[in-house]
Amino acid sequence: MLLPLAVITAGVALRQIDRVHFSRRRPRAAGADELIALQRTRANNLTPLSLLTGQWVQIAGWWILATHGPLLAATAAVGVAVQFRHLQEISHFAVHGVLARTGHANHLLAETFAHHPLALGPLPERRRRHVREHHPNATLAHDPNLAELRRAGLRPGATGSRYALALIHPLTPRGFHATATGIAASLRGSSAWLRCLAPAAVTAAAYLTGGWTALVCGLLIPRLLLYPQLAWMSLLVEHTWFDPEHRTGSPAHVEAGRCLRLYPRSRALAALAATTWLPYGDLHHYAHSAHPSVRWNYLPALEAHLTPPHFTPDGLLIGTATVARRHHRALTPPPTRQPSTPTPF
Template identity: 45%
Template structure:
């Protein structure tokens, strides 16, 4: 078990190499004690370009996989069902983190060159989990979703929500099933169907098969049957899809009226919402589990999608917050899911403007 914990610690430390390199708080070479200025979008972009490289991003991906392997080793040594259930959740969080890291490759900001970023995202996340390659993901996410967020009939994410039963006029029962969709029989079937399509018909199916098989074999060798089940299959088929689904549900004001035309920041301020504002403990917890690598600051990302997660906090300081500030995701009358419930089941519209973005 000690070896597994060491691997987890090493993985955590390896990831810090990239975080340190891109840190907005690290001084620039030859600047003495001066730290780089991040008080406007131009300076933030300039700093990101200065730090861009094709090497340190691999540390993030390698670090997460070291942590996954370490968790398998811990589970194999413990050989306890309760431990494996916890590991299933932790591995799912690791998958969620890798999803967000690869998301920046989709926007071509993970590495200096697109080719290296795509390779790292495909081999480090897409292929081992039998997901479509980054080129296909880029078409859906960058070309179809980002310019058309929350616009009915155009945004593919709204199509996914409707397919899960989440749309205005749904019943309370359909709402509950919609929130839990990836874990329902229909959701599991869709996940399995998508995996099968990638394994059998994708252009890179050979690499997908090799990567996914290597992961399954590794989980089995280090953890036995429980390792295969709780270290790979259950996280991949049930828990990780649910975590990803919840993150999708809470990033936008899906069922509000699409914003009027305006500059990019004002449009995204009407589309997005800010979670856990003013609750630093819950914000930190969500930022390392459900909404990692800047996903908590979705407004900042939507307004400037080419900026890496390391600088989204600085972007948020420049442009302010979106119109809706949400204190929680799951519980309370002002939680994100409560807004979704009122928009779908009760058919209420929301036009609150509790905060305005900083004018540019």
Template identity: 55%
Template structure:
């Protein structure tokens, strides 16, 4: 595989462009390696703007342009590299727009919605931001892990992850987006998204522009390997794995109380003591705060930049902090399988009497004072 230096220059330029947003919102620049919610929200409001998020999204698409060049000129190894990079790139774009859905990507809510629509939802065939906001913010967040209410749990159930699942069906469900049924689900989802809500003609046109432009400028190899395969296979699988590690879906503790207590009982925190795997996950399938889903669930209005500072400071981690996704006794996949097949859920009769050891971290020493502010 021989790739011309100018191709890497394009990818590097896109990466550099993204750093403007990272630097502007950096908690280290605000001297917040660990922080309270008040510290974080004060700094976040002071730095909110509509420019650096646009540069962030533009940088991602400039990188994607570079990977299209890799697919077009890199031969078989270039095809593989572009496919992997395209899937990761779409996963990153999805997570950036996720914070647009929460209204914390930009200073202006309208600007965040417009950027999320134009730079992510329309070109990737996702539904309207308003529909995603209703499903994710209003239906999922308050009802995470609640059967019959949480749309994400329903999605997992529809893939075959239900009580009494066989080992074979469970393993197949782990790669559901790569199965024939999963591919059909992805295609149906895109088709449904394109005709949902007002402006469907513009959504259809906008969705068609990206592959048409890639084909016209870079050729069919770029369309296939940098766009089609990542969009239909790799990106859905990465998003699926991310969904699996958001919560203790089938053995969550039904606690009541402040958000930090409730979410600690139903969230998990992957790779808490393995900085290498944590860094790899943050750069690929758990980007932009997705590794810190407990912190996000407890405080959804906090931008991804400050979730690590919250975890290190006032919030701490939930009780379940697995070291691995697949391997080991405490691995996420193993725990999910036990919960579905062995009825390993341990739900207290009186949730309010559940011991405080459910949660670890400095905020437990001042639980009453800090929970009130949360």
């Protein structure tokens, strides 16, 4: 038991090098220009390498832990899924060009540590889809993320069981098929041999580290089921997808009308989300949408500087004001009143 815990601890320690480097003398609240100027003075290519290496060291620790019985194997499955989610979000900031100092380093780090091993597809394709198509069109007809939600069943009239299934779409047969199809598509095309080599290397590493238990519980279940569900939950809480307030004006004012901020009144739930399914600034998606060039380390300070968004829910599923309830209400058409029959005299 001591070995996997020591490996996981070593991975966490490696990740802190980047956090400490960028967090020194960070203001509590500041505008985007000040924060971008600060992050530029600290931009480098070494601490992001340490950060990404630490994520994979933690994954290796979870693989070792999976061999210590069924309960710890299940725990490892969740732990690895969380690390995969972290890798996705780190590479998201590489897409925006603010993970490392140079564009080449952003591309190389994201492809090497996230896109290739997790079979996420080419980074330029993600950049086109996310930066050029999603950000300017969030919640609008041409938003590819909105189209993805609709394909999963989140569309007007989705009530009852269909709506509930859409909330756990990656865990359903249709969602599993979409995940598998996406992985297969990412392994084809140009440089297919390289794109197949990286997942094969990860598969071999999992098996050599912890045998079949690590392979199944530490790789296949997290990659095919648990991590996609965590990413799906993150997508659900990015925007008020189906009833945004369409505004004009500054970027912050526009985004405040179509973004939300989860857990604004619970530090405990916010901290839990930030360390699991909404990592590396994803909890502060409103601030990111308003100023995508700000690195995650500075999004809390930016958020404190901005006017709050129009929706600040207590939770995704549980609470008095939840994201799921709002989405359901926006997708459910109001009942039509039947015309009254005149009373005969």
